[in-house]
Structure formats: C-alpha cells, structure tokens
Amino acid sequence: MGCLNPAEQAKIILRSRISTPSFVFSFFSQSPDSNHSKLKYIISSSVTEACNNSVLLLGPRGCGKVAVLEIVLEELLKEHPDMISVIRLNGLLHCDNNCALKEIARQLCLEHHLMFSKMASYDDNSQFLLSMLRECGLAHKTIVFVLDEFDLFTQGKQRLLYSLLDAMQSITSQAVVVGVSCRLDADQLLEKRVRSRFSHRKLLFLPPSREDLQRLVEHILLLPTDSSLPNDYVAAFNAKLLNILADEKFKGIIDTLCYSDSSVGYLLRFLFSAICHMDMNSGFLSVENFKSALPSIQRQPKLEALKDCSVLELYILVCMKRLEVKELELCNFNSIMKEYKSIHDTFQTSDYYARNVCLRAFEHLLERALISFEDNKGHGQSTEFRPVKLLISWHELHQGLKSHRSCPVRSIFQKSKI
Amino acid sequence: MPTVAGRRSSLAVDPSAEIGVAATPRKGRLRSDNALTESPMRKSPRFCTQGSPNCLVKVNVEKCVKTLKNFSRSAQEKKLSENLLEKQIWDPRVDVGQLRAVKEALHVSTAPTTVVCREDEQNRISDFCKKCVQQEKAGSLYVCGCPGTGKSLSMEKVKEILVNWANEILGQSHPQKKPDRSSSCLQVLRNIYSQKQPPCTKMMLVIADELDYLITKDCAVLHDLFMLTTMPFSKCILLGIANAIDLADRFIPKLQSLNCKPMVITFRAYSKDQIITILQERLRELPYSVFQPQALELCARRVAAASGDMRKALSVCRSAIEMLEAERRDPISTLSLSLLEKIEDQRKPAACDTVKNQLNNMVRIDHVAAALSKTFKSPVVDTIQSLPQHQQVRFSRNIV
Numbered sequence: 001m002g003c004l005n006p007a008e009q010a011k012i013i014l015r016s017r018i019s020t021p022s023f024v025f026s027f028f029s030q031s032p033d034s035n036h037s038k039l040k041y042i043i044s045s046s047v048t049e050a051c052n053n054s055v056l057l058l059g060p061r062g063c064g065k066v067a068v069l070e071i072v073l074e075e076l077l078k079e080h081p082d083m084i085s086v087i088r089l090n091g092l093l094h095c096d097n098n099c100a101l102k103e104i105a106r107q108l109c110l111e112h113h114l115m116f117s118k119m120a121s122y123d124d125n126s127q128f129l130l131s132m133l134r135e136c137g138l139a140h141k142t143i144v145f146v147l148d149e150f151d152l153f154t155q156g157k158q159r160l161l162y163s164l165l166d167a168m169q170s171i172t173s174q175a176v177v178v179g180v181s182c183r184l185d186a187d188q189l190l191e192k193r194v195r196s197r198f199s200h201r202k203l204l205f206l207p208p209s210r211e212d213l214q215r216l217v218e219h220i221l222l223l224p225t226d227s228s229l230p231n232d233y234v235a236a237f238n239a240k241l242l243n244i245l246a247d248e249k250f251k252g253i254i255d256t257l258c259y260s261d262s263s264v265g266y267l268l269r270f271l272f273s274a275i276c277h278m279d280m281n282s283g284f285l286s287v288e289n290f291k292s293a294l295p296s297i298q299r300q301p302k303l304e305a306l307k308d309c310s311v312l313e314l315y316i317l318v319c320m321k322r323l324e325v326k327e328l329e330l331c332n333f334n335s336i337m338k339e340y341k342s343i344h345d346t347f348q349t350s351d352y353y354a355r356n357v358c359l360r361a362f363e364h365l366l367e368r369a370l371i372s373f374e375d376n377k378g379h380g381q382s383t384e385f386r387p388v389k390l391l392i393s394w395h396e397l398h399q400g401l402k403s404h405r406s407c408p409v410r411s412i413f414q415k416s417k418i
Numbered sequence: 419m420p421t422v423a424g425r426r427s428s429l430a431v432d433p434s435a436e437i438g439v440a441a442t443p444r445k446g447r448l449r450s451d452n453a454l455t456e457s458p459m460r461k462s463p464r465f466c467t468q469g470s471p472n473c474l475v476k477v478n479v480e481k482c483v484k485t486l487k488n489f490s491r492s493a494q495e496k497k498l499s500e501n502l503l504e505k506q507i508w509d510p511r512v513d514v515g516q517l518r519a520v521k522e523a524l525h526v527s528t529a530p531t532t533v534v535c536r537e538d539e540q541n542r543i544s545d546f547c548k549k550c551v552q553q554e555k556a557g558s559l560y561v562c563g564c565p566g567t568g569k570s571l572s573m574e575k576v577k578e579i580l581v582n583w584a585n586e587i588l589g590q591s592h593p594q595k596k597p598d599r600s601s602s603c604l605q606v607l608r609n610i611y612s613q614k615q616p617p618c619t620k621m622m623l624v625i626a627d628e629l630d631y632l633i634t635k636d637c638a639v640l641h642d643l644f645m646l647t648t649m650p651f652s653k654c655i656l657l658g659i660a661n662a663i664d665l666a667d668r669f670i671p672k673l674q675s676l677n678c679k680p681m682v683i684t685f686r687a688y689s690k691d692q693i694i695t696i697l698q699e700r701l702r703e704l705p706y707s708v709f710q711p712q713a714l715e716l717c718a719r720r721v722a723a724a725s726g727d728m729r730k731a732l733s734v735c736r737s738a739i740e741m742l743e744a745e746r747r748d749p750i751s752t753l754s755l756s757l758l759e760k761i762e763d764q765r766k767p768a769a770c771d772t773v774k775n776q777l778n779n780m781v782r783i784d785h786v787a788a789a790l791s792k793t794f795k796s797p798v799v800d801t802i803q804s805l806p807q808h809q810q811v812r813f814s815r816n817i818v
Contacts, residue, residue: 059801
C-alpha cells in the first residue's frame with residue numbers, strides 16, 4: 001500500500017466507504033429522534049426487561065432499513081454478548097411455511113451447537129421452536145427474528161407468522177420479531193388474528209431531505225485526518241471538496257438526481273461513479289467528475305438506440321412521423337415506402353434504396369423496439385401489411401437526429417417540418 | 419443517544435431512594451415523603467417548532483381536550499380522580515423497577531389473576547360443562563368472537579374452574595383435558611364411543627383453539643370432530659374457538675339435520691367501559707397510580723371505537739409509557755406544560771402544587787394521544803410528502 005500515491009489511496013478509501021452500509025447509515029443515527037435510536041430502544045428493552053415485542057420497518061427500497069437494523073444488532077451484540085441470538089429469514093427464499101420453519105430450526109441448531117436433522121417434519125420443527133423459546137426464556141436469552149420481505153410471508157395461510165406472534169403472547173418466551181418490508185401497508189396484509197397479536201409498532205424510513213443529503217455527501221467524501229495519507233494532501237482535498245459542494249452547478253446536479261429518485265442507495269451509486277471518474281493526475285475531485293457521472297446513472301436507452309441507427313432507418317422513422325402528422329389511419333410498410341418515395345421525389349436526395357434493403361432496415365427497427373406492431377393478432381400476414389406504431393416520441397426523435405454522428409442533409413428533415 | 423445505560427446515568431438518585439430500588443415494588447412504601455422533600459425538575463415550557471409530529475400531536479391534544487370537556491363527569495371519572503389522590507406517587511426517575519413493573523403489568527403475555535368483564539360468558543360455559551359432566555352426556559359448544567376479546571383467556575379460566583370443581587364436588591377422578599387439535603386415532607375413539615362403557619369412565623374435555631385452521635375443502639376433520647359428540651355413548655365435551663360467527667352453519671350443516679348443533683356463545687368486542695375496567699384491574703395491583711384518568715379514558719374510547727381489541731389497548735398504553743420515559747430522558751422535545759396546566763386549572767380549580775407535581779410524572783393525555791396516532795396512523799401521508807418530484811408529479815396526474 002505504501003507504493004500507491006495518495007490519490008489512489010484516497011480513491012480506495014472513498015470507494016470502500018461507499019460500499020459499507022454501516023458507515024453510510026451511521027450518519028443518520030446521530031440524532032436522538034432517529035429510527036436507529038427507536039429501534040435500539042425497542043430491542044434493548046426486550047433484552048433487559050425480558051418482555052416480548054414486535055416491530056415493522058417500512059420504507060421504500062434503498063433507504064437503509066436493513067442497514068440500520070444491522071447496525072443496531074451489532075451494537076447490541078457488543079453490549080450484551082451471549083444474550084442475543086439472531087434468526088434471519090427472507091420472504092423470497094423461505095416463502096413456504098415448511099421451508100421457513102426448517103430454516104429457523106437449522107439456524108437455532110447452528111447457534112446452539114445442536115445436530116440438525118433434515119428429516120424432521122413440520123410438527124417436529126414447530127415443537128423444537130417452542131421448546132427453544134421456552135429454554136431461552138428461562139436462560140434470559142433473547143431471540144431476535146428478522147423477517148426480510150415481510151409482505152411475502154403474508155401470502156397463503158400465514159401459519160408461520162401466527163405461530164411466531166402467538167409465541168410472543170406467552171410469558172415464558174423472550175423474543176423480538178422484526179419485519180422489514182417495502183410495502184407501506186404490510187400490516188394490513190395480515191389476517192385479523194395475526195394483526196391483533198402484532199404490536200402495531202411501525203418505524204417509517206424515508207429518503208432524507210435535501211439538506212440531509214448535502215450533509216451526507218460531506219460525511220462520505222471528506223477524507224479522515226487521521227489516516228495514513230499525508231496531511232497537506234488531505235487538507236487540500238477537503239478544502240477543494242467543500243468548494244465543490246458549495247458550488248451552484250453541483251447543487252443543480254444533485255437536484256436533477258433527486259427529481260427522479262432521492263433514496264440513499266441511488267445517491268451512493270452516483271457518488272461511486274463520480275469517484276471512479278476522479279482525475280489521477282491532479283488527485284482531486286472536481287465538478288466535472290460529477291457531471292460526467294450523471295449520464296451514466298440517468299441513462300436514456302432510446303436515445304442510445306437512435307444513435308446506433310443507420311441513415312436508412314432514420315429515414316424510415318421520419319417517414320412514419322410524417323404519416324402521423326398527416327393523420328393517416330393506416331401505417332404499414334407499404335405506406336412508409338410510398339412516403340419515402342415522395343420524399344425522394346420532393347427533395348432529390350441521393351439516398352434511395354431498393355425495397356428489399358428497406359424491408360431489412362424495417363425489420364431491424366422492429367428488433368430494436370423503436371417501432372412495433374399495433375396488435376399481436378396478425379401473425380399470418382407478412383411484415384409488409386401489418387400496421388406499426390412508433391415507440392419513441394417526437395422530442396426523442398428530434399434529439400436523436402441532432403446527436404447522430406452522420407445524419408446527412410439534416411436540413412431535409414428540418415424542412416419536412418417534424 | 420438514549421441507550422440502556424441512559425436510564426442509570428441521567429436519573430437523579432438520592433440515597434434514601436436507593437433502598438427503594440432494591441425492594442420489590444409491591445411492598446407498600448411511602449414515596450410521598452421522597453417526592454415532597456426533593457424538588458422535582460420543573461421543565462420550562464419550550465415549544466418544539468421543528469418536528470411536525472409534535473405539532474400534530476399538540477393539535478390532536480387540543481381536539482381531545484375539547485371533546486373531553488363536553489363530556490359530563492361521570493361517576494366513574496369521579497372515582498378515578500379520587501383514586502388518583504389517594505394512591506401514592508409514582509416517580510419513574512427514581513425507581514427503575516417501578517417502570518418495569520408497570521410495563522409488565524400491561525404486557526399482553528401477563529395473564530391477569532382475575533378475568534373481569536367476561537364473567538357472564540364464563541359462567542355460561544362452565545354451567546354447560548358441569549351439566550354435561552353431571553348427566554354424563556356429550557355436548558359441543560362453539561365460542562366465537564373478534565380477535566382480542568378474551569376467548570382463549572376465558573377458556574383457560576374455565577378449565578381451571580372445572581378441574582377444581584370436579585376435584586371438590588364429584589370426588590371422582592377429574593376429567594382429563596386433551597389439548598389436541600384432532601385425534602390421531604379417530605377409529606379408536608369411534609369404537610369406544612359406540613359401545614356402552616362402565617359408568618365411572620372419565621369424561622373427556624376437548625378444547626380446540628383456532629378451529630378454522632382445521633377447515634379443509636371437504637371439511638372432513640371438523641365433521642369427524644363434531645360427530646364424535648353425537649355418537650350414542652359418547653363422553654366427549656367439545657369446546658371450539660374461532661373468529662367466524664357462522665362457522666358451525668357454514669361448514670358443518672349436517673349437524674343441524676341431526677339436531678345436535680353446538681351451542682354458540684359470542685364474545686362481543688369490548689366497550690369503552692369494559693376496557694377501562696380491565697386496564698384499571700391490571701393497574702390496581704401496583705401501589706402507585708400511573709395513568710391520568712382522562713388518559714385512560716381517551717385510550718379506551720379510541721380503541722373501542724376502532725375494534726374493541728384488548729391487545730391494542732394494552733399496546734397503546736405501553737407505547738404511552740415509553741413516550742413518558744422518552745420525555746423524561748430528553749426534556750427538550752416535549753410538549754408545552756403550560757397547555758396542560760391550563761387544562762388542569764379548568765378541571766380542578768383547587769389543585770394544589772403537590773397534585774400538579776404528581777400529575778407531571780404520570781402518563782398524560784398527550785402521551786396517550788401520541789401513542790394513538792402512532793398506532794392508528796398510516797405511513798402513506800409521510801411517504802407521499804417525501805417522494806421525489808418526478809413521482810409526485812406522476813402521482814398528482816393520477817389524482818387529477
């Protein structure tokens with residue numbers, strides 16, 4: 001590591017920070033009113049006061065539900081070693097009740113160094129679970145059940161949820177059920193009796209506000225002063241970074257990012273991309289890095305497809321547009337060819353191709369999904385007679401034509417008043 | 419950051435109260451001496467302007483106060499407030515064990531020693547069972563009701579009552595209880611019940627909870643279970659528990675044709691008065707008063723209006739206690755005391771300082787209001803407010 005120059009070391013530090021969710025979300029855990037402290041209070045009160053609890057973590061994807069839960073569990077495991085055991089289930093993997101119960105039994109066996117038998121039936125596993133809960137309750141050990149994708153557990157008969165939440169109602173057990181879901185109405189999906197046993201505690205995880213996002217970016221990108229990097233480099237880097245963050249252009253970029261998706265996961269992908277664009281020669285970040293990272297995050301697939309089209313294909317698209325302008329009912333390959341011929345006659349272009357070449361270009365456009373058939377019924381008819389429609393808008397077509405690398409006689413397209 | 423350690427560090431402990439920490443809270447202990455001598459922390463009424471949930475709660479509290487003002491003081495309320503003054507003072511800052519005891523008393527898993535408000539139903543069930551045992555006849559009973567109305571709890575009590583009764587009065591071997599869901603040797607049972615048995619055979623009491631899990635497509639299991647009681651020499655008393663009122667009619671119509679439909683006992687959802695009674699019963703065992711009477715009433719009214727589910731009421735009360743705890747830990751982000759002092763002055767014009775201090779340490783209406791809004795509020799509004807602009811525009815397009 002000593003042979004790397006400071007710029008590369010800084011890049012490595014920043015990228016590893018972004019890839020560690022616990023570092024990123026520990027920023028949000030500092031205020032006393034945060035979800036982190038509430039969750040920690042709920043679980044720790046169960047551990048210390050030996051009472052049962054259940055809580056649901058709700059919020060859109062990428063807002064840090066599992067990350068905050070992991071931070072809380074790690075902290076609690078450090079504070080109370082050997083008093084907590086964690087069982088993790090996922091709704092995508094263990095959607096079936098039998099499967100889920102088997103997995104619970106397997107994890108309990110693993111935790112307590114017991115032999116797990118694959119041949120155990122559903123009944124055996126549920127008896128095992130209940131007796132383990134009793135034993136752990138007597139030994140004052142709390143079991144934390146983490147149910148990821150909680151809404152997927154509510155499909156079917158909800159037997160697992162009922163048995164888990166019913167076990168919370170008995171005084172001999174000491175357990176916490178934490179459900180994580182991206183559906184806001186996850187508790188409405190529960191059956192009446194299961195919902196009655198659930199303790200209606202919900203923690204809502206929301207994407208951070210604009211100011212919090214700005215501070216989060218600072219928190220992630222400012223280099224630590226106590227690392228192995230030279231101090232003057234760190235000071236210069238941080239000073240330059242603060243300048244960038246105060247820059248209006250940067251704020252504009254972040255605003256554009258937030259318009260489509262303001263979750264933390266999205267922002268982290270953007271920052272990662274920006275850091276990868278960092279100039280190694282100067283060793284500092286600049287606003288251009290962020291600007292060049294933006295298109296790689298907010299991609300426009302149709303424009304990229306248009307850029308790769310051949311000239312003939314562009315002609316065909318323009319013809320379809322003109323037909324649409326003329327409000328002709330039917331638009332199929334034959335009518336497009338007629339329009340193509342009329343353009344050729346009007347504007348005296350040199351690009352006039354034979355019919356079979358045009359048909360090949362037409363089929364290529366169909367494959368690229370820039371145009372498609374109107375309906376799926378006419379499979380018997382040949383390609384030339386089936387009606388087609390455009391899948392891109394006027395604005396996109398116009399932009400595509402402008403940015404095309406070798407679009408000839410642009411004036412023709414302009415004159416045809418698209 | 420409030421952690422488990424926070425409770426120990428931030429509380430002002432005086433040496434005389436340390437003895438109290440070691441003792442169990444059930445011993446009668448005069449806390450009033452301690453509370454009068456030490457000066458309680460008078461919080462400055464600082465408004466929290468930032469957090470919108472607090473502002474919302476303040477609005478809710480004002481609404482609640484207005485609605486409660488319109489209700490005339492019923493006899494129950496008067497009794498509640500008298501109890502308040504009689505009981506000793508609760509100071510959660512001093513004794514951590516008190517808080518724990520309160521939370522335990524209000525936990526769903528703590529079965530109360532006496533089950534109130536369900537005496538009528540319990541009597542009916544135990545009379546039915548006693549009649550069956552005395553006449554040595556079989557019978558079936560179906561208990562239905564919404565979740566959280568005390569069905570399983572009452573059944574446990576009835577079981578105990580029957581066992582004690584059988585031991586005392588009949589002097590025979592007591593009826594065995596089998597908490598099976600379905601019998602694995604159906605044929606054996608059928609054989610036993612179709613022959614005449616010696617007169618001193620035990621009666622079998624079967625309690626089947628969550629009966630609707632036994633419903634299969636052809637309802638064979640339910641049929642067989644209930645048909646066991648119709649056999650000529652059957653000695654089986656079957657008590658079925660479920661949520662649906664018409665389970666017997668819908669899934670086992672054959673029984674009506676055989677004229678042995680099970681007796682149906684409906685556990686209705688709790689009313690406001692019943693919820694208050696039950697909560698008070700749970701808190702009666704504690705030597706100090708924890709809740710303001712209006713707070714309990716607000717909780718009971720709201721829960722009774724929503725579903726009548728006792729578990730929800732208990733959960734809301736525990737939530738309110740946690741709010742009080744959080745308030746004690748972090749006095750900055752609390753509601754203004756002046757608002758509440760205004761309320762107290764209007765209701766009790768002769769309130770003395772000590773009473774006011776007592777009330778400051780109790781769970782007040784605002785705590786319960788905050789807990790209720792947390793429980794009943796849907797997270798949709800907050801999420802829409804925090805959506806990115808694109809999605810908000812798209813959303814509003816759908817509405818328009």
